[in-house]
Amino acid sequence: MTLLNPTQTQSALKKRFNVKRISLSRLLAWIILIVMLTITVFPLLFMTKTSFVPAEDLYTSANQLVPDNPTLVHYKKVFGLLDTDESIAAGGSGANINFGLSLVNSLIFTISIVIVQTFNSAMAAYAFARVPFYGSRVLFGAFVASMMIPGVVTLIPNFVMVRDLGLLNTHLGMVAPFLLMHGFAVFFMRQFFISMPKDLEEAAQLDGLNPLMIFFKIALPLSIGPLLTVATLTMINMWNEFLWPFLVTTEDSMKTLPVALQSFKSQAPQGQPDWGGLMAATVVATLPTLGMLLAFGGRIVESVQFTGGK
Protein backbone atom coordinates (compact mmCIF):
# COMPACT_ATOMS: atom_id res chain seq x y z
CA MET A 1 0.00 0.00 0.00
CA THR A 2 2.77 2.38 0.88
CA LEU A 3 4.98 1.73 -2.12
CA LEU A 4 3.18 3.98 -4.58
CA ASN A 5 1.09 7.09 -4.25
CA PRO A 6 -2.60 6.72 -5.13
CA THR A 7 -2.61 8.44 -8.52
CA GLN A 8 0.40 6.47 -9.69
CA THR A 9 -1.22 3.25 -8.56
CA GLN A 10 -4.46 4.00 -10.32
CA SER A 11 -2.97 4.83 -13.66
CA ALA A 12 -0.63 1.89 -13.41
CA LEU A 13 -3.53 -0.38 -12.57
CA LYS A 14 -5.54 0.89 -15.54
CA LYS A 15 -2.64 0.27 -17.84
CA ARG A 16 -1.62 -3.11 -16.57
CA PHE A 17 -4.77 -4.83 -15.34
CA ASN A 18 -6.79 -6.78 -17.81
CA VAL A 19 -10.25 -5.68 -16.63
CA LYS A 20 -11.97 -8.61 -18.31
CA ARG A 21 -9.75 -11.16 -16.58
CA ILE A 22 -10.36 -9.68 -13.15
CA SER A 23 -14.12 -9.81 -13.48
CA LEU A 24 -13.81 -13.36 -14.75
CA SER A 25 -11.85 -14.39 -11.66
CA ARG A 26 -14.38 -12.63 -9.43
CA LEU A 27 -17.15 -14.47 -11.19
CA LEU A 28 -15.35 -17.74 -10.62
CA ALA A 29 -14.91 -16.89 -6.94
CA TRP A 30 -18.63 -16.13 -6.63
CA ILE A 31 -19.51 -19.45 -8.25
CA ILE A 32 -17.20 -21.36 -5.87
CA LEU A 33 -18.62 -19.54 -2.86
CA ILE A 34 -22.26 -20.06 -3.82
CA VAL A 35 -21.78 -23.74 -4.72
CA MET A 36 -19.93 -24.41 -1.43
CA LEU A 37 -22.54 -22.57 0.64
CA THR A 38 -25.31 -24.57 -1.05
CA ILE A 39 -23.49 -27.85 -0.37
CA THR A 40 -23.03 -26.77 3.24
CA VAL A 41 -26.62 -25.74 3.90
CA PHE A 42 -28.56 -28.25 1.81
CA PRO A 43 -28.19 -31.33 4.09
CA LEU A 44 -29.44 -29.28 7.03
CA LEU A 45 -32.50 -28.07 5.09
CA PHE A 46 -33.19 -31.60 3.89
CA MET A 47 -32.89 -32.90 7.45
CA THR A 48 -35.38 -30.27 8.63
CA LYS A 49 -37.82 -31.08 5.84
CA THR A 50 -37.70 -34.82 6.54
CA SER A 51 -38.54 -34.24 10.18
CA PHE A 52 -41.99 -32.93 9.08
CA VAL A 53 -42.79 -35.70 6.58
CA PRO A 54 -45.21 -38.48 7.65
CA ALA A 55 -43.58 -41.94 7.46
CA GLU A 56 -45.85 -43.13 4.62
CA ASP A 57 -44.94 -40.11 2.44
CA LEU A 58 -41.14 -40.55 2.69
CA TYR A 59 -40.79 -42.08 -0.78
CA THR A 60 -43.19 -39.83 -2.65
CA SER A 61 -41.92 -36.63 -1.04
CA ALA A 62 -38.20 -37.39 -1.38
CA ASN A 63 -37.73 -34.87 -4.19
CA GLN A 64 -40.05 -32.20 -2.82
CA LEU A 65 -38.67 -29.21 -1.01
CA VAL A 66 -41.85 -28.68 1.01
CA PRO A 67 -43.80 -31.73 2.20
CA ASP A 68 -47.47 -32.12 1.15
CA ASN A 69 -48.79 -33.17 4.54
CA PRO A 70 -46.48 -31.68 7.16
CA THR A 71 -46.79 -33.31 10.58
CA LEU A 72 -45.38 -32.82 14.05
CA VAL A 73 -45.73 -36.48 14.94
CA HIS A 74 -41.99 -37.16 14.80
CA TYR A 75 -41.27 -34.38 17.28
CA LYS A 76 -43.93 -35.80 19.62
CA LYS A 77 -42.21 -39.19 19.28
CA VAL A 78 -38.79 -37.76 20.10
CA PHE A 79 -40.06 -36.05 23.21
CA GLY A 80 -41.96 -39.17 24.31
CA LEU A 81 -45.38 -37.49 24.00
CA LEU A 82 -46.87 -40.55 22.24
CA ASP A 83 -47.37 -43.92 23.89
CA THR A 84 -45.53 -46.90 22.39
CA ASP A 85 -48.40 -48.05 20.12
CA GLU A 86 -48.98 -44.58 18.67
CA SER A 87 -45.24 -44.17 18.18
CA ILE A 88 -44.90 -47.46 16.31
CA ALA A 89 -47.94 -46.58 14.20
CA ALA A 90 -46.12 -43.38 13.18
CA GLY A 91 -43.11 -45.39 11.98
CA GLY A 92 -41.16 -45.21 15.23
CA SER A 93 -39.41 -47.85 17.31
CA GLY A 94 -41.11 -46.85 20.54
CA ALA A 95 -37.78 -45.36 21.64
CA ASN A 96 -37.56 -41.75 22.63
CA ILE A 97 -34.84 -39.35 23.62
CA ASN A 98 -35.09 -37.84 27.03
CA PHE A 99 -34.10 -34.60 25.38
CA GLY A 100 -34.39 -32.36 28.42
CA LEU A 101 -32.23 -34.63 30.55
CA SER A 102 -29.64 -35.17 27.80
CA LEU A 103 -29.45 -31.42 27.29
CA VAL A 104 -28.85 -30.92 31.02
CA ASN A 105 -26.18 -33.66 31.01
CA SER A 106 -24.48 -32.06 28.01
CA LEU A 107 -24.59 -28.66 29.71
CA ILE A 108 -23.14 -29.99 33.00
CA PHE A 109 -20.44 -31.89 31.09
CA THR A 110 -19.46 -28.97 28.83
CA ILE A 111 -19.71 -26.06 31.26
CA SER A 112 -17.83 -27.70 34.14
CA ILE A 113 -14.98 -28.74 31.84
CA VAL A 114 -14.80 -25.35 30.10
CA ILE A 115 -14.55 -23.43 33.38
CA VAL A 116 -12.19 -25.69 35.35
CA GLN A 117 -9.95 -26.71 32.45
CA THR A 118 -9.51 -23.15 31.17
CA PHE A 119 -8.75 -21.74 34.62
CA ASN A 120 -6.29 -24.49 35.60
CA SER A 121 -4.56 -24.35 32.23
CA ALA A 122 -4.21 -20.56 32.41
CA MET A 123 -2.77 -20.77 35.91
CA ALA A 124 -0.20 -23.36 34.81
CA ALA A 125 0.55 -21.35 31.66
CA TYR A 126 1.27 -18.25 33.75
CA ALA A 127 3.72 -20.19 35.91
CA PHE A 128 5.46 -21.55 32.80
CA ALA A 129 5.67 -18.06 31.29
CA ARG A 130 6.62 -15.93 34.28
CA VAL A 131 7.58 -17.84 37.43
CA PRO A 132 10.97 -19.54 37.19
CA PHE A 133 10.82 -22.86 39.02
CA TYR A 134 12.77 -26.07 39.07
CA GLY A 135 11.78 -28.43 36.24
CA SER A 136 9.62 -25.84 34.50
CA ARG A 137 10.93 -26.50 30.99
CA VAL A 138 10.71 -30.27 31.21
CA LEU A 139 7.17 -30.14 32.57
CA PHE A 140 6.04 -27.69 29.89
CA GLY A 141 7.48 -29.97 27.22
CA ALA A 142 5.63 -32.92 28.76
CA PHE A 143 2.33 -30.98 28.88
CA VAL A 144 2.65 -30.06 25.20
CA ALA A 145 3.64 -33.63 24.30
CA SER A 146 0.44 -34.88 25.96
CA MET A 147 -1.43 -33.40 22.96
CA MET A 148 0.30 -35.90 20.69
CA ILE A 149 -0.84 -39.04 22.52
CA PRO A 150 -3.64 -40.61 20.45
CA GLY A 151 -6.84 -40.68 22.53
CA VAL A 152 -7.20 -44.42 22.14
CA VAL A 153 -3.93 -45.03 24.06
CA THR A 154 -5.10 -43.46 27.32
CA LEU A 155 -8.70 -44.58 26.82
CA ILE A 156 -8.29 -48.10 28.24
CA PRO A 157 -6.28 -47.18 31.39
CA ASN A 158 -8.59 -44.20 32.01
CA PHE A 159 -11.65 -46.41 31.68
CA VAL A 160 -10.16 -48.95 34.11
CA MET A 161 -9.32 -46.21 36.62
CA VAL A 162 -12.76 -44.60 36.44
CA ARG A 163 -14.39 -48.03 36.77
CA ASP A 164 -12.19 -48.98 39.75
CA LEU A 165 -13.11 -45.72 41.47
CA GLY A 166 -16.78 -46.60 40.99
CA LEU A 167 -17.35 -43.52 38.80
CA LEU A 168 -19.07 -45.16 35.80
CA ASN A 169 -22.42 -43.46 35.16
CA THR A 170 -21.47 -40.40 37.21
CA HIS A 171 -20.87 -36.82 36.09
CA LEU A 172 -17.46 -36.88 37.78
CA GLY A 173 -16.42 -39.96 35.83
CA MET A 174 -17.58 -38.33 32.60
CA VAL A 175 -15.63 -35.10 33.05
CA ALA A 176 -12.56 -36.54 34.84
CA PRO A 177 -10.08 -37.00 31.95
CA PHE A 178 -10.80 -33.52 30.55
CA LEU A 179 -11.37 -31.50 33.69
CA LEU A 180 -7.98 -30.55 35.07
CA MET A 181 -5.89 -29.49 32.07
CA HIS A 182 -5.41 -29.61 28.34
CA GLY A 183 -2.04 -29.39 26.61
CA PHE A 184 -3.28 -27.01 23.91
CA ALA A 185 -4.87 -24.63 26.43
CA VAL A 186 -1.63 -24.44 28.44
CA PHE A 187 0.44 -23.94 25.28
CA PHE A 188 -1.87 -21.24 23.89
CA MET A 189 -2.13 -19.26 27.14
CA ARG A 190 1.64 -19.44 27.74
CA GLN A 191 2.23 -17.90 24.29
CA PHE A 192 -0.07 -15.05 25.28
CA PHE A 193 1.48 -14.48 28.72
CA ILE A 194 5.00 -14.43 27.22
CA SER A 195 3.97 -11.74 24.72
CA MET A 196 2.30 -9.59 27.42
CA PRO A 197 4.30 -6.47 28.44
CA LYS A 198 5.94 -6.94 31.84
CA ASP A 199 5.62 -3.35 33.15
CA LEU A 200 2.44 -3.79 35.17
CA GLU A 201 3.62 -7.00 36.76
CA GLU A 202 6.99 -5.46 37.64
CA ALA A 203 5.28 -2.48 39.23
CA ALA A 204 3.07 -4.82 41.24
CA GLN A 205 6.12 -6.80 42.31
CA LEU A 206 7.74 -3.60 43.59
CA ASP A 207 4.55 -2.98 45.54
CA GLY A 208 5.20 -6.31 47.25
CA LEU A 209 2.66 -8.54 45.50
CA ASN A 210 3.73 -12.17 45.08
CA PRO A 211 3.32 -13.99 41.72
CA LEU A 212 0.15 -15.69 42.90
CA MET A 213 -1.55 -12.36 43.61
CA ILE A 214 -0.13 -10.85 40.42
CA PHE A 215 -1.69 -13.71 38.45
CA PHE A 216 -5.13 -13.16 39.95
CA LYS A 217 -5.13 -9.35 40.12
CA ILE A 218 -3.25 -8.40 36.94
CA ALA A 219 -2.55 -11.23 34.48
CA LEU A 220 -5.98 -12.84 34.60
CA PRO A 221 -8.01 -9.64 34.01
CA LEU A 222 -5.66 -8.71 31.12
CA SER A 223 -6.16 -12.06 29.40
CA ILE A 224 -9.96 -12.18 29.09
CA GLY A 225 -9.78 -12.27 25.27
CA PRO A 226 -7.43 -15.26 24.92
CA LEU A 227 -9.21 -17.01 27.80
CA LEU A 228 -12.50 -16.73 25.92
CA THR A 229 -10.81 -18.08 22.79
CA VAL A 230 -9.55 -21.16 24.63
CA ALA A 231 -12.89 -21.58 26.40
CA THR A 232 -14.81 -21.40 23.11
CA LEU A 233 -12.64 -24.08 21.50
CA THR A 234 -13.01 -26.34 24.52
CA MET A 235 -16.75 -25.74 24.45
CA ILE A 236 -17.03 -26.84 20.78
CA ASN A 237 -14.96 -29.97 21.39
CA MET A 238 -16.69 -31.02 24.58
CA TRP A 239 -20.22 -30.32 23.31
CA ASN A 240 -19.54 -32.78 20.48
CA GLU A 241 -17.43 -35.32 22.43
CA PHE A 242 -18.82 -38.80 21.83
CA LEU A 243 -16.48 -41.68 22.65
CA TRP A 244 -15.67 -41.12 26.33
CA PRO A 245 -19.22 -40.31 27.55
CA PHE A 246 -20.41 -43.23 25.40
CA LEU A 247 -18.02 -45.64 27.16
CA VAL A 248 -18.66 -44.54 30.73
CA THR A 249 -22.45 -44.14 30.59
CA THR A 250 -24.83 -47.07 30.32
CA GLU A 251 -27.83 -45.46 32.01
CA ASP A 252 -30.13 -43.34 29.85
CA SER A 253 -30.36 -40.74 32.62
CA MET A 254 -26.63 -39.91 32.27
CA LYS A 255 -26.33 -39.69 28.49
CA THR A 256 -25.13 -36.50 26.78
CA LEU A 257 -26.80 -35.38 23.54
CA PRO A 258 -24.47 -37.12 21.04
CA VAL A 259 -24.66 -40.35 23.05
CA ALA A 260 -28.46 -40.13 23.36
CA LEU A 261 -28.74 -39.50 19.59
CA GLN A 262 -26.62 -42.55 18.84
CA SER A 263 -28.67 -44.79 21.10
CA PHE A 264 -31.94 -43.44 19.64
CA LYS A 265 -30.59 -44.46 16.24
CA SER A 266 -29.45 -47.92 17.32
CA GLN A 267 -32.84 -48.67 18.92
CA ALA A 268 -34.51 -48.28 15.54
CA PRO A 269 -35.86 -51.61 14.24
CA GLN A 270 -33.61 -53.42 11.80
CA GLY A 271 -34.48 -52.99 8.15
CA GLN A 272 -36.16 -49.66 7.83
CA PRO A 273 -34.95 -46.98 10.25
CA ASP A 274 -37.42 -44.38 11.47
CA TRP A 275 -36.03 -41.53 9.37
CA GLY A 276 -38.66 -38.99 10.38
CA GLY A 277 -37.98 -39.60 14.04
CA LEU A 278 -34.21 -39.59 13.56
CA MET A 279 -34.30 -36.31 11.65
CA ALA A 280 -36.59 -34.69 14.22
CA ALA A 281 -34.05 -35.74 16.86
CA THR A 282 -31.14 -34.26 14.87
CA VAL A 283 -33.06 -31.00 14.28
CA VAL A 284 -33.66 -30.68 18.00
CA ALA A 285 -30.00 -31.48 18.72
CA THR A 286 -28.89 -28.83 16.19
CA LEU A 287 -30.85 -26.06 17.89
CA PRO A 288 -28.47 -25.45 20.83
CA THR A 289 -25.53 -25.15 18.41
CA LEU A 290 -27.47 -22.73 16.20
CA GLY A 291 -28.37 -20.73 19.29
CA MET A 292 -24.74 -20.50 20.35
CA LEU A 293 -23.74 -19.48 16.82
CA LEU A 294 -26.38 -16.73 16.78
CA ALA A 295 -25.31 -15.45 20.19
CA PHE A 296 -21.50 -15.69 19.88
CA GLY A 297 -20.91 -16.17 16.12
CA GLY A 298 -18.07 -13.65 15.95
CA ARG A 299 -16.29 -15.08 18.96
CA ILE A 300 -16.63 -18.66 17.69
CA VAL A 301 -15.33 -17.83 14.20
CA GLU A 302 -12.41 -15.84 15.63
CA SER A 303 -11.48 -18.55 18.12
CA VAL A 304 -11.42 -21.28 15.51
CA GLN A 305 -9.27 -19.10 13.22
CA PHE A 306 -6.84 -18.43 16.07
CA THR A 307 -5.81 -22.08 16.40
CA GLY A 308 -4.10 -22.18 13.00
CA GLY A 309 -2.29 -18.90 13.50
CA LYS A 310 -0.65 -20.21 16.70
Next chain:
Amino acid sequence: MSQVTGNIRSSLIGFGLIFPALVGFSLFYAWPAIRAIAISFTDWNLLSEPTFVGFDNYIEMVQDGQFWNGMKLSAYYVLLNIPLQVVLGLFLAVAMDRLTRSLFVKATVLLPYLLSNVLVAMVWLWMLDPILGIVNFFLDAIGIGRQSFLGDPEQALISVAAINIWRHMGLCAMLFLAGLQTIPRYLYEAASLEGASEWKMFRMITLPLLRPVMVFVLVTSVTGSFQIFDTIAVTTMGGPMDSTRVIVYYIIQNAFSFYKMGYASAMSMTLALVMLIYTLFQMKIMRASESDLA
Protein backbone atom coordinates in the same frame (compact mmCIF):
# COMPACT_ATOMS: atom_id res chain seq x y z
CA MET B 1 15.88 -11.76 50.95
CA SER B 2 18.79 -13.84 49.69
CA GLN B 3 18.97 -15.23 46.16
CA VAL B 4 18.56 -18.81 47.38
CA THR B 5 15.41 -18.29 49.46
CA GLY B 6 14.04 -16.20 46.58
CA ASN B 7 14.49 -19.16 44.22
CA ILE B 8 12.88 -21.55 46.67
CA ARG B 9 9.94 -19.22 47.18
CA SER B 10 9.54 -18.75 43.43
CA SER B 11 9.69 -22.52 42.91
CA LEU B 12 7.03 -23.08 45.56
CA ILE B 13 4.69 -20.53 43.98
CA GLY B 14 5.38 -22.00 40.54
CA PHE B 15 4.45 -25.46 41.74
CA GLY B 16 1.38 -24.08 43.48
CA LEU B 17 0.20 -22.53 40.21
CA ILE B 18 0.72 -25.65 38.12
CA PHE B 19 -0.45 -28.08 40.81
CA PRO B 20 -4.06 -28.70 39.61
CA ALA B 21 -2.93 -29.06 36.00
CA LEU B 22 -0.07 -31.31 37.10
CA VAL B 23 -2.51 -33.60 38.92
CA GLY B 24 -4.63 -33.83 35.74
CA PHE B 25 -1.57 -34.43 33.58
CA SER B 26 -0.23 -37.16 35.89
CA LEU B 27 -3.54 -38.96 36.46
CA PHE B 28 -5.01 -38.82 32.97
CA TYR B 29 -2.05 -38.58 30.57
CA ALA B 30 1.32 -39.64 32.04
CA TRP B 31 0.20 -42.52 34.26
CA PRO B 32 -2.30 -43.97 31.73
CA ALA B 33 0.34 -43.77 28.98
CA ILE B 34 2.80 -45.75 31.14
CA ARG B 35 0.05 -48.12 32.22
CA ALA B 36 -0.97 -48.68 28.59
CA ILE B 37 2.58 -49.85 27.85
CA ALA B 38 2.38 -52.25 30.81
CA ILE B 39 -1.09 -53.52 29.80
CA SER B 40 0.18 -54.21 26.27
CA PHE B 41 2.44 -56.93 27.72
CA THR B 42 -0.42 -58.70 29.49
CA ASP B 43 -3.45 -60.83 28.79
CA TRP B 44 -6.35 -59.10 30.53
CA ASN B 45 -10.15 -59.31 30.16
CA LEU B 46 -10.93 -56.65 32.85
CA LEU B 47 -12.50 -59.28 35.16
CA SER B 48 -9.62 -61.52 36.22
CA GLU B 49 -6.11 -60.36 37.14
CA PRO B 50 -3.85 -59.47 34.18
CA THR B 51 -1.22 -62.09 33.37
CA PHE B 52 2.17 -61.17 31.92
CA VAL B 53 2.64 -62.59 28.43
CA GLY B 54 5.77 -60.77 27.20
CA PHE B 55 5.64 -59.81 23.53
CA ASP B 56 2.80 -62.22 22.69
CA ASN B 57 0.33 -59.42 21.89
CA TYR B 58 2.78 -57.75 19.53
CA ILE B 59 3.52 -61.08 17.84
CA GLU B 60 -0.21 -61.76 17.50
CA MET B 61 -0.65 -58.26 16.07
CA VAL B 62 1.97 -58.69 13.35
CA GLN B 63 0.26 -61.94 12.29
CA ASP B 64 -3.28 -60.53 12.49
CA GLY B 65 -4.70 -59.75 9.05
CA GLN B 66 -7.43 -57.58 10.62
CA PHE B 67 -4.78 -55.34 12.22
CA TRP B 68 -3.03 -54.74 8.91
CA ASN B 69 -6.38 -54.30 7.20
CA GLY B 70 -7.29 -51.64 9.80
CA MET B 71 -3.99 -49.79 9.33
CA LYS B 72 -4.39 -49.96 5.57
CA LEU B 73 -7.98 -48.70 5.71
CA SER B 74 -7.04 -45.79 7.98
CA ALA B 75 -4.22 -44.79 5.63
CA TYR B 76 -6.53 -45.14 2.62
CA TYR B 77 -9.13 -43.05 4.44
CA VAL B 78 -6.56 -40.26 5.02
CA LEU B 79 -5.75 -40.28 1.30
CA LEU B 80 -9.44 -40.09 0.38
CA ASN B 81 -10.16 -37.40 2.92
CA ILE B 82 -7.29 -34.93 3.27
CA PRO B 83 -6.29 -33.85 -0.26
CA LEU B 84 -9.83 -33.01 -1.31
CA GLN B 85 -10.66 -31.38 2.03
CA VAL B 86 -7.56 -29.19 1.88
CA VAL B 87 -8.06 -28.20 -1.77
CA LEU B 88 -11.76 -27.38 -1.30
CA GLY B 89 -10.95 -25.48 1.90
CA LEU B 90 -8.27 -23.50 0.08
CA PHE B 91 -10.60 -22.64 -2.85
CA LEU B 92 -13.30 -21.54 -0.44
CA ALA B 93 -10.84 -19.46 1.58
CA VAL B 94 -9.49 -17.68 -1.48
CA ALA B 95 -13.04 -16.98 -2.71
CA MET B 96 -14.07 -15.61 0.70
CA ASP B 97 -10.90 -13.53 0.96
CA ARG B 98 -11.77 -11.91 -2.39
CA LEU B 99 -15.46 -11.36 -1.95
CA THR B 100 -16.72 -10.97 1.56
CA ARG B 101 -16.00 -10.21 5.20
CA SER B 102 -19.54 -11.17 6.15
CA LEU B 103 -19.82 -12.86 9.53
CA PHE B 104 -22.96 -14.61 8.32
CA VAL B 105 -21.04 -16.31 5.51
CA LYS B 106 -18.20 -17.29 7.85
CA ALA B 107 -20.60 -18.70 10.43
CA THR B 108 -22.48 -20.69 7.76
CA VAL B 109 -19.24 -22.12 6.39
CA LEU B 110 -18.18 -23.17 9.87
CA LEU B 111 -21.56 -24.61 10.93
CA PRO B 112 -20.99 -28.28 9.90
CA TYR B 113 -17.85 -28.41 12.06
CA LEU B 114 -19.83 -27.18 15.07
CA LEU B 115 -22.26 -30.09 14.82
CA SER B 116 -21.25 -33.39 16.41
CA ASN B 117 -19.88 -36.26 14.34
CA VAL B 118 -22.85 -38.34 15.49
CA LEU B 119 -25.39 -35.82 14.26
CA VAL B 120 -23.64 -35.26 10.93
CA ALA B 121 -23.31 -39.01 10.38
CA MET B 122 -27.04 -39.50 10.98
CA VAL B 123 -28.04 -36.79 8.52
CA TRP B 124 -25.82 -38.28 5.81
CA LEU B 125 -26.93 -41.81 6.57
CA TRP B 126 -30.38 -40.58 5.57
CA MET B 127 -29.22 -38.56 2.56
CA LEU B 128 -27.24 -41.57 1.26
CA ASP B 129 -29.99 -44.13 1.91
CA PRO B 130 -30.08 -46.58 -1.06
CA ILE B 131 -33.88 -46.37 -1.44
CA LEU B 132 -35.13 -43.08 -0.02
CA GLY B 133 -32.00 -40.95 0.06
CA ILE B 134 -32.09 -37.64 -1.82
CA VAL B 135 -28.62 -38.25 -3.29
CA ASN B 136 -29.92 -41.34 -5.07
CA PHE B 137 -32.95 -39.47 -6.40
CA PHE B 138 -30.54 -36.92 -7.80
CA LEU B 139 -28.19 -39.52 -9.32
CA ASP B 140 -31.20 -41.28 -10.82
CA ALA B 141 -32.45 -38.03 -12.32
CA ILE B 142 -29.16 -37.21 -14.04
CA GLY B 143 -28.83 -40.77 -15.34
CA ILE B 144 -25.95 -42.08 -13.22
CA GLY B 145 -28.22 -44.49 -11.40
CA ARG B 146 -28.64 -45.49 -7.78
CA GLN B 147 -25.69 -46.42 -5.57
CA SER B 148 -25.54 -48.35 -2.29
CA PHE B 149 -22.95 -45.97 -0.79
CA LEU B 150 -22.51 -47.04 2.85
CA GLY B 151 -23.90 -50.51 2.08
CA ASP B 152 -21.36 -51.30 -0.64
CA PRO B 153 -17.88 -52.55 0.41
CA GLU B 154 -16.36 -50.62 -2.51
CA GLN B 155 -18.08 -47.34 -1.64
CA ALA B 156 -18.49 -47.37 2.14
CA LEU B 157 -15.14 -45.84 3.12
CA ILE B 158 -15.38 -43.31 0.28
CA SER B 159 -18.82 -42.31 1.58
CA VAL B 160 -17.47 -41.90 5.13
CA ALA B 161 -14.68 -39.72 3.70
CA ALA B 162 -17.23 -37.61 1.81
CA ILE B 163 -19.22 -37.08 5.01
CA ASN B 164 -16.15 -35.84 6.82
CA ILE B 165 -15.03 -33.67 3.94
CA TRP B 166 -18.42 -31.98 4.25
CA ARG B 167 -17.95 -31.51 7.99
CA HIS B 168 -14.35 -30.24 7.82
CA MET B 169 -13.91 -28.22 4.63
CA GLY B 170 -15.36 -25.12 6.29
CA LEU B 171 -12.95 -25.46 9.19
CA CYS B 172 -10.05 -25.75 6.73
CA ALA B 173 -11.35 -22.70 4.88
CA MET B 174 -11.52 -20.62 8.07
CA LEU B 175 -7.95 -21.58 9.05
CA PHE B 176 -6.65 -20.77 5.56
CA LEU B 177 -8.62 -17.51 5.53
CA ALA B 178 -6.90 -16.43 8.74
CA GLY B 179 -3.57 -17.23 7.08
CA LEU B 180 -4.49 -15.38 3.86
CA GLN B 181 -5.35 -12.25 5.78
CA THR B 182 -1.82 -12.04 7.22
CA ILE B 183 -0.31 -11.79 3.72
CA PRO B 184 0.47 -8.12 2.98
CA ARG B 185 -1.58 -6.72 0.06
CA TYR B 186 1.38 -4.83 -1.40
CA LEU B 187 2.93 -8.13 -2.46
CA TYR B 188 0.00 -8.73 -4.80
CA GLU B 189 -0.04 -5.12 -6.00
CA ALA B 190 3.66 -5.25 -6.79
CA ALA B 191 3.26 -8.59 -8.57
CA SER B 192 0.36 -7.39 -10.70
CA LEU B 193 2.35 -4.30 -11.69
CA GLU B 194 4.97 -6.74 -12.93
CA GLY B 195 2.22 -8.35 -15.00
CA ALA B 196 1.96 -11.59 -13.03
CA SER B 197 -1.12 -13.70 -13.70
CA GLU B 198 -3.62 -14.63 -10.98
CA TRP B 199 -2.44 -18.23 -11.04
CA LYS B 200 1.20 -17.20 -10.81
CA MET B 201 0.48 -14.93 -7.83
CA PHE B 202 -1.35 -17.79 -6.13
CA ARG B 203 1.58 -20.13 -6.71
CA MET B 204 4.42 -17.71 -5.96
CA ILE B 205 2.93 -15.61 -3.13
CA THR B 206 -0.14 -17.20 -1.57
CA LEU B 207 0.93 -20.83 -1.28
CA PRO B 208 4.46 -20.23 0.09
CA LEU B 209 3.23 -17.70 2.66
CA LEU B 210 0.47 -20.06 3.79
CA ARG B 211 3.00 -22.73 4.69
CA PRO B 212 2.82 -22.43 8.52
CA VAL B 213 -0.99 -22.72 8.41
CA MET B 214 -0.70 -25.55 5.89
CA VAL B 215 1.59 -27.52 8.23
CA PHE B 216 -0.82 -27.02 11.10
CA VAL B 217 -3.80 -28.12 9.00
CA LEU B 218 -1.95 -31.13 7.59
CA VAL B 219 -0.56 -32.36 10.92
CA THR B 220 -3.83 -32.00 12.83
CA SER B 221 -6.12 -33.26 10.07
CA VAL B 222 -3.93 -36.22 9.04
CA THR B 223 -3.41 -37.46 12.60
CA GLY B 224 -7.08 -36.73 13.36
CA SER B 225 -8.50 -38.58 10.38
CA PHE B 226 -6.12 -41.53 10.81
CA GLN B 227 -7.96 -41.96 14.11
CA ILE B 228 -11.46 -41.80 12.58
CA PHE B 229 -14.02 -43.55 14.80
CA ASP B 230 -17.28 -41.66 15.54
CA THR B 231 -18.67 -41.55 12.00
CA ILE B 232 -18.01 -45.26 11.49
CA ALA B 233 -19.58 -46.16 14.84
CA VAL B 234 -22.81 -44.45 13.73
CA THR B 235 -22.95 -45.41 10.04
CA THR B 236 -21.30 -48.72 9.11
CA MET B 237 -19.95 -50.23 12.37
CA GLY B 238 -16.93 -51.57 10.50
CA GLY B 239 -18.95 -53.19 7.72
CA PRO B 240 -19.94 -54.11 5.10
CA MET B 241 -17.48 -57.03 4.95
CA ASP B 242 -14.87 -55.24 7.10
CA SER B 243 -14.51 -52.52 4.47
CA THR B 244 -14.61 -49.75 7.12
CA ARG B 245 -13.02 -51.57 10.08
CA VAL B 246 -10.34 -48.87 10.46
CA ILE B 247 -7.63 -49.27 13.06
CA VAL B 248 -9.21 -47.26 15.91
CA TYR B 249 -12.55 -49.02 15.40
CA TYR B 250 -10.76 -52.38 15.56
CA ILE B 251 -8.83 -51.37 18.70
CA ILE B 252 -11.98 -50.21 20.50
CA GLN B 253 -13.82 -53.35 19.44
CA ASN B 254 -11.03 -55.49 20.88
CA ALA B 255 -11.07 -53.53 24.13
CA PHE B 256 -14.77 -53.02 24.78
CA SER B 257 -16.51 -55.80 22.81
CA PHE B 258 -13.99 -58.66 23.05
CA TYR B 259 -12.42 -57.46 26.34
CA LYS B 260 -8.89 -58.06 25.03
CA MET B 261 -7.29 -55.12 26.86
CA GLY B 262 -3.71 -56.30 26.36
CA TYR B 263 -4.10 -56.83 22.65
CA ALA B 264 -5.95 -53.52 22.18
CA SER B 265 -3.19 -51.69 24.09
CA ALA B 266 -0.44 -53.28 22.00
CA MET B 267 -2.18 -52.03 18.86
CA SER B 268 -2.75 -48.54 20.30
CA MET B 269 0.94 -48.26 21.25
CA THR B 270 1.81 -49.12 17.66
CA LEU B 271 -0.65 -46.49 16.43
CA ALA B 272 0.93 -43.88 18.75
CA LEU B 273 4.37 -44.67 17.34
CA VAL B 274 3.14 -44.32 13.74
CA MET B 275 1.51 -40.96 14.54
CA LEU B 276 4.66 -39.68 16.26
CA ILE B 277 6.86 -40.62 13.32
CA TYR B 278 4.46 -38.96 10.89
CA THR B 279 4.28 -35.73 12.93
CA LEU B 280 8.07 -35.39 13.24
CA PHE B 281 8.50 -36.17 9.54
CA GLN B 282 5.88 -33.61 8.47
CA MET B 283 7.32 -30.86 10.70
CA LYS B 284 10.81 -31.53 9.37
CA ILE B 285 10.02 -31.54 5.66
CA MET B 286 7.86 -28.43 5.87
CA ARG B 287 10.00 -26.42 8.32
CA ALA B 288 6.93 -25.77 10.44
CA SER B 289 8.20 -23.10 12.80
CA GLU B 290 9.67 -20.74 10.20
CA SER B 291 7.67 -18.20 8.27
CA ASP B 292 8.82 -16.78 4.95
CA LEU B 293 7.40 -13.39 5.93
CA ALA B 294 9.98 -12.79 8.65
